[in-house]
Amino acid sequence: MNSFGRNLRSGERLVASVESDRQHTRAPLRVALPTALRVVDVHKSYRRRGIEVPVLQGVDLHINEGRFTSIVGQSGSGKSTLLHLLGTLDRPDRGEIWCDQQRIDNLPSQQRERLRNRTFGMIFQFYHLLPELTTLENVMVPKMIEHSVWRFWRHKRTIVERATTLLERLGLSHRLHHRPSQLSGGEMQRAAIARSLMSQPSILLADEPTGNLDRQNGQLVMESLLSLCRDEQLTIVMVTHDESIAKQADHRVQLVDGRVACA
């Protein structure tokens, strides 16, 4: 489950993969892969000014471990909602979500927070870095949340080293002590990827990671993600409305009106 993290600790493979991902060729699909995430008949609706707006109307989905899955669909098709449900940021009205043989949609909030901190890594369209913190501090936030003050200070050197290594691998070694406002969009998104990898998650959830970037930067981010999936066997679920981006994934799931149209 934490193979990516274990590999990263050796500190070599990611850098190699990031550098080599420009020439990568797609690996053949494996058969009968274990399921990382399973969504069973999930319904979700929002109430807006007293009117119930259905978003997801019975979604069934299997996401294979170590694969790159993209979820596409038009605006309002419910793809972001599905991603939030997968990342335990929200609870479905009906249905079940399973992760690693464990049902996660009805967990108490303490365990859900733990899942978000250790099992899932999340990246967003608008990067969502904390503006008051430097790039390095932003990357260390998951560890700060995980540890108490005392534990953090005891392991501070290791944590800083790890965050620095991650940022170096993603080509941000010159931006360690800059504030997010001093970074470009692509740099911010790469910093966000580094942050999402800090806790050695087994599943990476990406909500339109290239949506706010130009084509070149978007491709750079995509390549980083692809290499993570390929070389570290990290399970990635990405929401996008850009078909050209979606095509690069191993699986493509299309949502139409809150239902899976084709997988």
Place this chain on the structure above:
Amino acid sequence: MYTLLLSWRYLRTRFIALASIISVTLGVATLIVVNSVMAGFVHEMRHRLHDILSDIEFDAGLGELSWPEHHQACIQEILGADMEASTMIVRVPALMTFDFRGRTMTQQILLIGIDEATYGRVCEIQPYLSNRHKQQLLNFFLEVDGYADKIGECGWGYRREKELLIREHSAWGISAQHQQREQEFAEISARLAGAPVEPVAAAARQMTADPAAMQLPDRVPNLDELAAGQEALSGRPFGDDDLQPFDSRSQYRPQPTADELFDPMRDQHTGIILGMAIANRKVIDQETNEVRDVFLLRPGDDVRVTLPTAGENPAPVAENCTVVDFYQSNMHEYDSTFAFMSLRRLQQLRGMIDPVTGECSVSAIQIRMKPGAHLDRARDKLIAELQPEYWGFVIQTWQDLQRPLLSAVNMELTILNILLFLIIAVAGFGILATFFMIVVEKTKDIGILKSLGATSRGVMSIFLGYGLALGAVGTGVGIAIGLVFVARINQIADGIGWLTGRQVFDPTIYYFSKIPTVVDLPMVVLVGLGAVGIAVAASVLPALRAARMHPVEALRYE
């Protein structure tokens, strides 16, 4: 960890919140200044009240206390080792009359007869006397020197010079009067005889009406003649030796008997120590704007004290007294009424000494306890043993005696503190509003933190920590400003006075030359904790709101 980091970063980057904390700073500074000045006043006041009132007073109530030595022994037995000393006093209201520039002035005083030997051990009187010799040894003799400079001319030298002047002037007065009488007699005689009025008489009238035109009469004695007269009267030559200072403490000069003529040049009447405010008026000089002392009486002047005798039929008795010193406790209430006299002499005057047995009676016994002794407990013990209410006696501690004043001051202090704390409470609402705005501004950050696994409690503690940091900074600065203000309060008061043209602190009202301050450390700590508490309390609601935010809604917030 992230809570501390974010609280600290918010503190450094959100200056609007620092602005909201300025009211906390001002409130804290004001509270510290007001409390320190009030505590200074109260401390000075209690100190002075306590000094003059002794620890416990056994008061004879409206009557007199017979057998005081017996009572003293009883008290000593009851209090045992806790008692330090005791003394007897006689207190009686009296009228004091004196001449000032030819006008007779009358002043009501509270005459207190004190025992020179023991009074100083029970009540602090000596530090408040003007004469430095009397500060060492309490007595009722006029001194030659040692008086405070501000009194100016006083003591034996002043008394003698004044006496010489009086004699000179009275000699003038007699001769002028006599001449006028003679002229009037001549006028009347001439009118009766039908003769015209001689022009001499008119000239004489004019002469007496206009002192400037008046010539010295032939019969004005000069100083040599006066000295000769003295020599003849006292039977010994009057020389320069008599003007030499002599140590009045070295020997007691008894009141002159009928056959021995009282000579103000050499003798004093019964010594009396007056409260400073009886004899002194403080006036503000219109030109220089400085406070100036005007003395109606000085040590060396004679006054007349009229007081009622003790017993069934009180009758007024008058006694000539000589002012020997001033008493200045800076408590206006005391300084404007108290006058001290020898206990023995006052007992004689009031007829408080039994002519047959020689037993004296007194008004009260004052008791000094050892340091650290519990006054209320000692008072209760005395009351239980002596049953004072049966005889109409009153046993009170000094705090009981001044309870109305002390409780009024305490009440004032409490209300002032409540009002000033309301300032900080108002500041709390400012913090509340600012924090709500910051929480709204930080909605997205809250969503990010929650998506990264931050707990609601963690998010809440960011804002509580922020409130705590703001409160601590505001309070710290407030305490610093307050303490500096207190340390420099007199200079600041002078500065404000100079700026506004009005005196902030008027020494003529308070009888303090400077504003007294006492910084009470527990008070400072309490004010600090209160202010920080209010800042944290004001951040609770916004922090709760932040904690309850839904992560998805927070992330979507624009």
